[in-house]
Amino acid sequence: MIKKNILDNYFFRYLLSSVFAYLYTIISVILLSKISFLKIEVVFFLSQFSKAIILFLIQKYFTFKNNDNRTLEQAKYYTITLVLFKLFEYCCMLLINLTSINYLINITIVLAFASIMKYFVFKRIFVSSSS
DSSP states (O other), X not given: OOOOOGGGOHHHHHHHHHHHHHHHHHHHHHHHHHHOOOOHHHHHHHHHHHHHHHHHHHIIXXXXXXXXXXXXXXXXXXXXXXXXXXXXXXXXXXXXXXXXXXXXXXXHHHHHHHHHHHHHHHHHHHSOTTO
């Protein structure tokens, strides 16, 4: 039996990119808020916007190792997916909030569920059916 390299696993690389995204958000918000005079809302928006662009490249070239020439099409689907997931996450947060669950547990449940769902959607966007 041949032992498969763990970095050859899409889900493991997706997990690594998710950890990177979390750390990037925290570090970029802290750094931007320290070096600029912008309000925290603007800093957070800039952090999320830059993270979306960076993560698109990470998902395409690291997580799913996709080097085909469909980048613009994939960027379109990726952007639509992100917007829809953000709306989904917000609605879920509001609904779960009605149950009076602690907000930290609420956030954890919603983001964990959305992250797992995003894995399958992103895999469909980036992994060509011929591979």
